[in-house]
Amino acid sequence: MKKDFDLVIIGAGPAGMSAAIQASKFDMKTLVLDDQLAVGGQVYRHIMQNSNKKKDLSFLDGDYWSGHNLADKFLCSSIQFLPESRVWQITKNKEVFFTQKGKAHCVQAKSILIATGAMERPMPVKGWTLPGVMTVGGAQILLKTACSGADGAVFAGSGPLFYLTIQQYLRAGFEIKAVIDTRPKKMSLVAYIWAFPSLLQLRLLLKGIRWHSEIRKKLFYFSDVKSVRIIGKDVAESLCFTDAEGREQRISANHIFIHQGVIPNINLTMATELKHRWCRRQLCWKPKIDMFGESSIEGIFVVGDSMGIWGAEAAVFSGKIAIQRIAEKAKRSVAIKTLISCLYRWRQLAIRPFLDYLFKPPEDWLVPEDDTAIICRCESLSKTDISNAIKLGVSGPNQLKSFCRAGMGRCQGRLCGLTIQKMIANHHGQSEEKIGYYRLRPPIRPLTVFELATLSNDDSTAEK
Amino acid sequence: MMIPRRRNKVIVIGGGIHGCATAYFLAKRGQIVSIIERDHIARHASGVNAGGVRSLGRDLAEIPLSLASMDIWNNLHDEIGSYAKAFHPSFYLKVAIDEEGYAFGSARAEELERAGYNHEIWLESSDVQSRLPKLTTPTYGGFLVEGDGWAIPWQIVRGFAQGARQHGAEIIEQCNVFSLELKQNCWRLKTEKGFFEADYIVNCAGAWAAELAFQSGEPRMPLAAYAPMLAVTERKPPILPAVIGVLGHTLSLKQIDTGQFVIGGGVRAAANLGENSGEVVLPELVKSMRLVAKLFSDIAYAQIIRCWSGIEGYMPDNLPIIGHGKQPGLIHGFGFSAHGFQLGPAVGKALADLVMDQQPRIPLDAFRPDRF
Ligand SMILES: Cc1cc2nc3c(=O)[nH]c(=O)nc-3n(C[C@H](O)[C@H](O)[C@H](O)COP(=O)(O)OP(=O)(O)OC[C@H]3O[C@@H](n4cnc5c(N)ncnc54)[C@H](O)[C@@H]3O)c2cc1C
Numbered sequence: 001m002k003k004d005f006d007l008v009i010i011g012a013g014p015a016g017m018s019a020a021i022q023a024s025k026f027d028m029k030t031l032v033l034d035d036q037l038a039v040g041g042q043v044y045r046h047i048m049q050n051s052n053k054k055k056d057l058s059f060l061d062g063d064y065w066s067g068h069n070l071a072d073k074f075l076c077s078s079i080q081f082l083p084e085s086r087v088w089q090i091t092k093n094k095e096v097f098f099t100q101k102g103k104a105h106c107v108q109a110k111s112i113l114i115a116t117g118a119m120e121r122p123m124p125v126k127g128w129t130l131p132g133v134m135t136v137g138g139a140q141i142l143l144k145t146a147c148s149g150a151d152g153a154v155f156a157g158s159g160p161l162f163y164l165t166i167q168q169y170l171r172a173g174f175e176i177k178a179v180i181d182t183r184p185k186k187m188s189l190v191a192y193i194w195a196f197p198s199l200l201q202l203r204l205l206l207k208g209i210r211w212h213s214e215i216r217k218k219l220f221y222f223s224d225v226k227s228v229r230i231i232g233k234d235v236a237e238s239l240c241f242t243d244a245e246g247r248e249q250r251i252s253a254n255h256i257f258i259h260q261g262v263i264p265n266i267n268l269t270m271a272t273e274l275k276h277r278w279c280r281r282q283l284c285w286k287p288k289i290d291m292f293g294e295s296s297i298e299g300i301f302v303v304g305d306s307m308g309i310w311g312a313e314a315a316v317f318s319g320k321i322a323i324q325r326i327a328e329k330a331k332r333s334v335a336i337k338t339l340i341s342c343l344y345r346w347r348q349l350a351i352r353p354f355l356d357y358l359f360k361p362p363e364d365w366l367v368p369e370d371d372t373a374i375i376c377r378c379e380s381l382s383k384t385d386i387s388n389a390i391k392l393g394v395s396g397p398n399q400l401k402s403f404c405r406a407g408m409g410r411c412q413g414r415l416c417g418l419t420i421q422k423m424i425a426n427h428h429g430q431s432e433e434k435i436g437y438y439r440l441r442p443p444i445r446p447l448t449v450f451e452l453a454t455l456s457n458d459d460s461t462a463e464k
Numbered sequence: 465m466m467i468p469r470r471r472n473k474v475i476v477i478g479g480g481i482h483g484c485a486t487a488y489f490l491a492k493r494g495q496i497v498s499i500i501e502r503d504h505i506a507r508h509a510s511g512v513n514a515g516g517v518r519s520l521g522r523d524l525a526e527i528p529l530s531l532a533s534m535d536i537w538n539n540l541h542d543e544i545g546s547y548a549k550a551f552h553p554s555f556y557l558k559v560a561i562d563e564e565g566y567a568f569g570s571a572r573a574e575e576l577e578r579a580g581y582n583h584e585i586w587l588e589s590s591d592v593q594s595r596l597p598k599l600t601t602p603t604y605g606g607f608l609v610e611g612d613g614w615a616i617p618w619q620i621v622r623g624f625a626q627g628a629r630q631h632g633a634e635i636i637e638q639c640n641v642f643s644l645e646l647k648q649n650c651w652r653l654k655t656e657k658g659f660f661e662a663d664y665i666v667n668c669a670g671a672w673a674a675e676l677a678f679q680s681g682e683p684r685m686p687l688a689a690y691a692p693m694l695a696v697t698e699r700k701p702p703i704l705p706a707v708i709g710v711l712g713h714t715l716s717l718k719q720i721d722t723g724q725f726v727i728g729g730g731v732r733a734a735a736n737l738g739e740n741s742g743e744v745v746l747p748e749l750v751k752s753m754r755l756v757a758k759l760f761s762d763i764a765y766a767q768i769i770r771c772w773s774g775i776e777g778y779m780p781d782n783l784p785i786i787g788h789g790k791q792p793g794l795i796h797g798f799g800f801s802a803h804g805f806q807l808g809p810a811v812g813k814a815l816a817d818l819v820m821d822q823q824p825r826i827p828l829d830a831f832r833p834d835r836f
Binding site (some may be wrong): 005057088089091095106216395399408409410412439442443446447448449450452455456 | 504506507511582618631638697698725727744745746747749750753756757763764766767768769770771772773
């Protein structure tokens with residue numbers, strides 16, 4: 001028999017952990033699955049392992065360590081947690097399929113909480129595939145998990161995580177060669193308008209301003225940069241760009257970290273055929289959810305950054321709210337408490353629109369200027385390859401797949417989907433929303449023939 | 465007043481392999497043809513199928529059609545030019561790995577002999593092993609057809625569409641046909657892009673065809689829609705020179721030119737005709753995966769990177785509908801029950817014959833629309 005759970009939570013980041021803690025208070029039989037070795041998600045990656053070397057890791061600040069409390073509560077609660085569990089399909093009947101340690105399992109849930117977080121926006125600038133180029137998020141993970149970094153690195157891009165990681169890099173004692181900031185100097189009018197509500201989160205705002213001014217003062221810093229390209233034969237050798245005065249610049253570097261913000265990780269929500277909408281402000285797809293996080297399929301909730309980018313604090317809240325909602329639905333009541341939590345959450349969201357407008361990714365990071373830039377990494381397709389296929393008369397990303405195999409590799413379009421959608425939209429002069437995204441299908445993570453073969457109906461006892 | 469936008473002699477509904485091949489042969493013979501397709505050419509079963517070009521294991525009634533089709537496949541360049549490169553002939557081997565499979569094979573061998581067919585050859589187990597050196601399970605032998613193979617399906621369909629266009633056919637995509645009716649010997653189609661008229665209609669609307677026919681005044685035909693599923697793995701070094709099936713099991717396995725394995729063979733999920741989408745329920749493929757892992761342990765550790773399904777129309781006897789409808793000028797070609805891709809070229813020719821009132825070279829009696 002399949003094992004039954006009241007609740008299955010996918011992802012043990014801030015949203016998933018806080019949801020699980022809440023669920024244990026309601027005595028829900030809960031299973032939490034996470035791909036990683038341990039709890040924490042992206043923000044609090046390695047939090048438990050790091051907690052006893054706090055002194056050596058002074059580059060991590062209070063916001064990071066606040067995750068320790070959450071993780072501790074989570075691990076002490078009564079819920080079942082299975083790390084290294086890769087979920088590859090959720091069905092409409094709320095069966096959750098995953099592999100753990102080479103074996104496939106299936107569990108049946110009454111409710112499902114998807115808290116799979118965000119991923120970094122793909123950045124198909126010229127040379128982004130060269131060895132030596134990494135995302136800023138990737139560089140940060142190395143710092144958090146292994147305290148490792150590279151001296152003489154160049155950071156290029158923009159966004160909150162961009163500044164945060166540079167800060168951490170500095171404090172960890174690594175030498176940074178240059179910071180190439182693509183944010184335009186002039187703030188747009190909408191950004192000015194949204195600056196007012198962001199005052200509600202003054203602490204974060206001030207923190208950001210402080211980071212920025214420190215970076216400007218301490219580092220070799222270029223602002224308002226355009227046309228970033230990474231040059232190199234077999235590995236990254238240098239970074240070229242146009243500076244604010246319109247001069248061509250070239251900085252040699254073997255380690256280049258790039259970043260243009262994060263977007264919800266939609267492969268699971270899309271493959272589960274939840275309804276999605278295009279968010280023009282954050283330039284990404286988001287699952288359609290109600291104020292409690294419930295998606296277009298009853299009983300499937302999406303919380304944290306996988307429902308839209310709101311940050312860790314808001315994620316903690318959204319996890320809690322969703323569980324309160326599930327508990328109330330079971331009792332067929334709506335408690336004032338949940339509504340108040342929802343209201344309170346708005347405070348946590350106040351700064352987001354401002355950040356979104358401030359750090360809007362520049363056009364040339366969405367679709368590269370250079371025709372030879374690689375767009376589909378799995379199939380090694382350049383911008384020219386894609387443009388040629390589009391010219392054959394392609395109406396959307398799915399048709400493009402068969403014309404040139406874009407998006408058919410192992411990443412399932414994670415790294416080319418948005419670029420291709422935009423290129424087709426530009427070609428037809430239509431909105432990206434109209435053009436649509438790849439039709440995503442399970443498995444959302446690769447699994448071997450053998451792993452799938454091990455799935456059986458009568459056994460689902462995964463190893464703890 | 466409704467003013468007809470155009471007047472066509474023949475309208476083919478559906479831009480799948482059957483619609484496109486029919487339009488091609490009609491246009492080649494000088495007819496005025498339009499294809500009307502709701503989505504884009506090869507969007508459904510014909511573009512996303514497993515690409516198996518298989519004459520092996522066909523129902524006896526289907527063998528003449530399948531062999532006639534093979535003749536066209538073998539000279540495909542003459543019809544669709546460089547698109548024919550998408551066809552990769554090799555051999556098809558359907559092995560017996562258990563007693564039931566062997567019994568099934570023996571019965572089939574007798575049946576074929578009685579009917580006088582000799583295109584399927586029985587191989588002894590040692591011959592199977594030498595043809596498939598990487599096989600990791602003993603067999604009781606198997607059927608072989610030399611020259612069967614696989615193709616990249618959407619390219620073949622595009623080839624026929626392009627050929628039809630070159631002979632003057634018109635292809636209208638993104639155009640749903642809402643209804644059709646016969647008025648004073650003339651067919652009138654109501655579509656997303658206005659009204660069309662034609663003397664002949666060829667109904668190649670795949671899984672949607674029976675509903676369209678019924679609504680036009682034909683008797684109800686028992687067509688059911690399902691979504692057969694396929695899985696494809698990452699790229700691996702070449703180990704599999706042929707397309708593989710297993711007697712008594714639903715499996716088809718091949719390694720395509722990219723090195724990827726394509727695993728399928730008739731396991732089907734639910735289809736939603738209203739939304740034109742098929743489901744993918746991976747766990748249904750567990751049995752196929754066990755079989756693959758047993759047959760070739762090399763493939764067991766290949767990662768499955770993608771699964772998909774396509775919507776197909778099935779008839780209760782798993783044989784297609786090919787023939788004149790009850791109403792004059794209406795000709796049906798659908799219900800291929802998950803093995804219609806290979807038949808496409810010959811069906812196209814046969815449907816063109818029917819439109820032009822010529823006797824098809826192949827007996828179509830088993831496929832009569834009124835057989836139920
Ligand atoms: C996953 C899968 C694997 C398969 N593997 C093989 C294989 O290996 N070998 C093999 O021989 N066969 C295989 N088949 C079967 C084969 O693909 C089909 O039998 C064949 O493609 C059917 O072609 P068709 O043209 O009849 O239908 P379709 O390709 O479905 O075309 C019908 C077209 O009609 C259009 N249409 C429908 N209604 C309307 C309307 N009202 N107005 C306008 N247009 C309309 C649809 O949009 C569609 O494009 C497989 C099928 C599937 C799904």
